[in-house]
Amino acid sequence: MAKFFRLFILTLLIFSFSFAEKVYLEANSIEKIDKDNIIAKGKVVLKYQDITVNSEKLIFNKTKKIIKFDTKTDIKSPKYHLIARKGWYNFETKNGEFYQVQISFENKYFIKAKKIEKQKDIFYFEKAKFSSCSFDQYDWFIYSFDGNFKKNDYLTAKNVFFFFCKAPLFYTPYFKYPTARRKTGFLPFLISQDTYNDFILKIPFYLVIDKSSDSTFTLDYRNKQGKGIDIEYRKKFSPSEYINLNTFFFKEKSNGSWWEGRNIGSLENRWLLESDGRFNLFNNTKLFLRLNIPSDKYFYEDFYNTSTLRYTSYTKSQILALTETKDFTVEINFDFLYDLSTKNNEYTLQRLPEVRFYWKERPLFSNIYYDFLSVNTNFYRKKGTRGLRSDNQFRFILSTPYKYITNSFEFIPRSTLYANVKENPEKNPSRNLVEIKDRVSSIFQKKYSNFTHNIIPIIQFNYINKVNQEKLPIFDKEDRIPAKKDIDLSLYNIFDFQNNNYFRWEISTGYTFLNEYYIGDNLYEGRKKPFRNSFIYSINSFTGENTLFYDFKKNQIVRTISSFSFPITKYFRYSMSHSFDKGEQNSTNQLLNSISANYKNISLNFSILSNIKEGYIQQKRGSLTFNRKCWYVKLDYIKDFNKTTGKSYKVITLTLNIINFSYNFPLLKPTED
Template identity: 25%
Template sequence: MFSRLTFFGIAFFFSLSSLGQSSLKLTGEKIHSENDRIIIEGNVKAEYENMKLETQKLIYLKEEKKIVASGKVRFLRGAIQFTCDRLVYFTEEKRGKGEGNLKGKYDKWYFTAKKIEFDEKKIKLFHVKYTTCNLSPPHYHFQAKEAIFYLKEKVVAKGNSFFLGRIPLFYFPYFEYPLKDLPYGWVHKLGSSNKKGLFLLSHYNWYCNPELRGRIYLDLLEKRGIGEGMDAEWKKENSRFYIYGFQFQEKEKYYEKYESREGAREGKDRLKRWKINFRGIKFNNESIVAFKFEKMSDPFYNLDFYSEETKKGWSEYPLKRKPETYLFLEKNSPLYTAGIKGKWKVNYFQKILEEKPTIYYSLPLYPLNWGEYSLQSNISYLSKEPDGEKSLRILSTQSLTHPINIGNWEINPRIYFSLDFYEEDFKEREYCGYRLRFSKRFFNINPSRTSLFLPYFTLVGRTPSFSSQNSLPYFEEKDRIKGMRGLNTGFWGNWEWGERCFSWNFSGKGIKKGEKEEKTIFQEWSWKITDFLSFEGFHLFDLNENRRNYDSFSLVLKRKTFRVKCGYNFSYPEEENISLSSKWKISDIWNLKFYERYNIEHSFSEESRITVEKKLHCWRMFVMLKSEKRVGESRDWEILVGFRIIGI
């Protein structure tokens, strides 16, 4: 029986050859043919040019030239490979989408996601985690709402967070990472500004091998001064190291405007401003060691050099005024993971602290597993030295979790206890509480591609009690904080019919802390009417006493040669603005970009940008005209001409 059914599959392959689809091959244990479709079940294999597919059930729609696969689907095409529960693939257009238990790999990147859409030029992943670490769990990973892999070019992600182990370290609203080995060698940006005068920003990307590369900087600003610097990055399979240093020699006339700022440098060397940054990580199957050292000449360095560092492409927390140094250690075993993190900060902006350090140590022990039970513990130590006097604070937290499945419901209870001790008057506070999370699929109608989920609702409760180690009672503290109760809930839906697609996310939060209540509602939606026209927007409704609402509506027009987005943003009671952005592809080598934003309410401001870009094989050139006007300030304008030349 098996050999005969396989023979039918081969006969089907030859019948497609007669129709001009010579590269399509399908085999399986059981084949059923109808007028408009072929149904194959049992160890199904499909091959079409460089695409290979394995699944348990496959339906081929002849007129639409579409493959619909379900049940442990394994897909392979070039450097792309992944597994999922459901897959749709259009053979002629070479595009498809999959969902359900999605895991895969592209080149050196490993990913897990809720949904994937792909074609010949890109891979689009939704609610994705991705990393280059092949261990399980990975030592580090990125987590994003949406990530697009432009094949052999770059990765672009929105709402991107970076995790070291289980600890989130950084958040990037927009993240871009190149996939090409060789960067542009020389990059020159020539411009003019009413604040900076004529200026030239240039750097050279030096490249030794894929493991070692860096940049050399040279900046010349007519009204400000001269700057030079260098960075280097060294990557190995189990380690990463980065060092950055930059020094700027300010001009006397320019710096006089800012000498009155609190924390500004004084003396002969006040015009020499600098910044250094050194960080690294080394890991293996059992442990992680990560560290960072950062120091700058004055607290206003990041603020004053924000635009220059952004144009260089190096802007890690550009507006963060506090330099940070830390050391992180983690040890893994089959039963537990233990880690310790020490921080050292300098706060320039509080007269009490001046330049005294704040030291913070954390010892997380997570998780200790016994079957389905998990115990997590954390101990933190904080030390400050205001005016030579030491103060410390110790916080200890323990939590116990155990997931429960009842039918389609999943319940994740968490019970926790915290002890907070701080030296100020030797106070001590205790907290105990609970957190219950319920998850269930609401409904899912496959034929109309309609789905609506109730992903979670969470009950939160915390009850504090207080005691004191001296003879004075502290009833004021106890009366001020009376615990926390609340509910978080949310659901999302997705409807598709033809080319149209409408998605909606909704979440609500109601938390009571003592006498105060926090209530917010958030909605996000997008409506794709056609491939050319779509709408998107979000709404944040604040139900608290000091209400502050946010609304955003955008119209998007898209074609292969242009993309236009017109948006209206409203924030009550502070500001209201309208923005218009567009990108036009005039030809294969010419691009035109336009951006305009008006703040039309309480603090009127206006910003305009026009950019013309020319691309050739070995170099790129762009010209940008930027103008900005704020209330009470003179108009700031800037003309920028940039050259990027490939070189090693």
């Protein structure tokens, strides 16, 4: 009855006051004070445009669109949420004044203040606290006696204190902080240590050039290595077109201990050139750029020695033009590799250029399709085998469905031509191959009350004729295509349960009419292929997968890849990954054990990577994180062992992140044993 009465009063108000823009007002009691003002009491709800006001009492001026209140009032809009004890607000001018107020902007910034005065898009405040912590966990805040806040501009404050966990940490008479994504000024500086230096200081300065471009200049000082500058430039031409340029130059002090035992003398000038870009040349043509060239092969090891980048073995620079239409795709690719693991780059193979043409699959007759792929590459290196290769293959596909059975037949003639080959027995050799594939499959499905069961049997035949390839150069694995005459049998069982749970199981084996076969890139001898058992599952919080190959001839497992993860308790989870491969030429055996724990806002992760084949622990990693959403503290532990050098790398770091600024405190200086 009361709800009906309020709706009735609301209808009368809308009708009788005839507001230019509708104001929806609902309350337990609504009274008219004069021709312009009305007073609403008890569960007041007022809606105007995208703003909603909730209060126990307010006065509304329907002519000027102003509300006044002296009791707790809640004002919501899509961008902010304000609660005040007293104040007024003008819906048309967007001006207002609020006392004993707290306001949140887009649920990112949370402010408490004695007084806030709003003039259009500027907020003026007195005795205010600012934080990115929500009001229910105000762990840190910036306190200011007075100042102003403007979105997409600056927060300016005077007499500022920074409080963390109720304790004041520092004071400044003046503070200015950008509230826009892009503002010219200094960015947070970084103080740290690494393997070589006891003290590292980086001071970045951000420069807004115009609406579509900006730059960052970072001064880099390292007490043992020297000093340098990092210059980044970014330009956006359109939503999908951009260019990023980065130049790092470092003046190094002489005779650093890190140069001991190296096959080159110490370098004074070190540098890194990087770029990344994308351009739309035409409607269907795109150009991609990538540049990554260091001054020397030890650059990443010396300047990124506290991260996994120190193990970078090569860098890649590339220019790629891609044209794609409904009928074909053309790629022109210039690849330049800088091999950091060799003495020099003279023997490193480059693709300068590689041109790929693909005529997309299309019907030839009613149920016969075809496509064509041509890959033409100029393999270049200063020393060693080099030359041109043109690899071309047609593919004819015949698909024949019959009731529950589908047969897919492919006939693939392939011709590879070489020209102007240097340092090879033949200058212009060639190779012609024919590949035949036939696949027969079916599917049987049965639905139960709680799951669906699919059974898919597959028989595959694969044939590649044997040709002599000894006189061909070797640029990559495409220069040695092994002969095949194989039959493979597979059976899939797929169980799909409710709540996205599933279990998928595959068993397969095969036979080759030759005396050898491949699993991946590894060569195995014999005719009977191993029995393959593979499954993957996700049931509630239990997940896992396993692929196992059992060789009947050798009566042993020759390859297995496994991983699983399950909860130990409500808060602890254990994960394991194992890879084992006993190939004729290469073999691996590694085990990764991991444990994780999560309790409220505390998380723990620890892992050990063991090389079982060589009998040593390759890596240990651990982290302990206390995360309060608006700030976190994290303790990291890393220990790597390099079998080649026989050295261990170890570091322990404490990271404190507040206001999205990270402060790193090395508790143990990175060392090499």
